[in-house]
Amino acid sequence: MKLDILVMAAHPDDAELACSGTITEYIQRGKNVGIVDFTQGELGTRGTAAIRLAESIDATQILGIHARENLGIRDGFFQNDEESQLKLIQVIRRYQPEIVLANALEDRHPDHGKGAMLAVDACFLAGLRQIKTIDSQTGQEQSAWRPKHVFHYIQDRYLEPDFVIDISAHWATKEKAIRAFKSQFFDPNSNEPNSYISSPDFLQFIEARAMEMGHKIGKKYGEGFQTQKTLEVKNLI
Numbered sequence: 001m002k003l004d005i006l007v008m009a010a011h012p013d014d015a016e017l018a019c020s021g022t023i024t025e026y027i028q029r030g031k032n033v034g035i036v037d038f039t040q041g042e043l044g045t046r047g048t049a050a051i052r053l054a055e056s057i058d059a060t061q062i063l064g065i066h067a068r069e070n071l072g073i074r075d076g077f078f079q080n081d082e083e084s085q086l087k088l089i090q091v092i093r094r095y096q097p098e099i100v101l102a103n104a105l106e107d108r109h110p111d112h113g114k115g116a117m118l119a120v121d122a123c124f125l126a127g128l129r130q131i132k133t134i135d136s137q138t139g140q141e142q143s144a145w146r147p148k149h150v151f152h153y154i155q156d157r158y159l160e161p162d163f164v165i166d167i168s169a170h171w172a173t174k175e176k177a178i179r180a181f182k183s184q185f186f187d188p189n190s191n192e193p194n195s196y197i198s199s200p201d202f203l204q205f206i207e208a209r210a211m212e213m214g215h216k217i218g219k220k221y222g223e224g225f226q227t228q229k230t231l232e233v234k235n236l237i
Helices: 014-028 049-063 082-095 110-125 168-179 200-216
Strands: 005-009 033-037 067-070 099-102 149-153 163-166 222-227
Touching: 005 014, 005 082, 005 110, 014 033, 014 049, 014 099, 014 149, 014 163, 014 168, 014 222, 033 082, 049 067, 049 168, 082 110, 099 110, 110 149, 163 200, 168 200, 200 222
Parallel strands: 005 033, 005 099, 033 067, 099 149
Antiparallel strands: 149 222, 163 222
């Protein structure tokens, strides 16, 4: 399946936390949207890789995602190296997305910045025809493909957005998709250790961030994005 938008995420739940409102908006517009998670999030304080996989399946169904894969590279220790780039190049060429949404360029978790640059470099390299890859699902040689744009969603740390998407109509869906990751977020009945994201304050922060972004464009809720590439404006009216 060719995708219009491919969301790249260092961890399961990165996409849900940062850009699931945008995902929902474009799915409702009839676009094909997919997610590729780089790691299984196995270093998380709470839950396990198996639990987080099951939770990501639940979130995928809530959002109506058309395709989702997990590269299974090592949480916390992955690098923007040839091995990781080639895995991601295969995915880019398989789905041929027009737009990629990737991790924040700079953030509290070091995997997010690494994931951002892995996405940027793999998107560029995927367009070089002299790099040969075989699709792991079909066994066929893949054609070169380079997405038109890579945009970076904003995560834990505040970064000034280059543009904001109105997600006011989709807040309930975004919140439901986030809460699908039950092992990670606030649960008064959980016996797991507390973590940075497991307090009720964290989910309140996520809503406050969305309201802050929405305020910038005169809407209730928004999701902000950054771009390293200057965008062309064809019409001011």
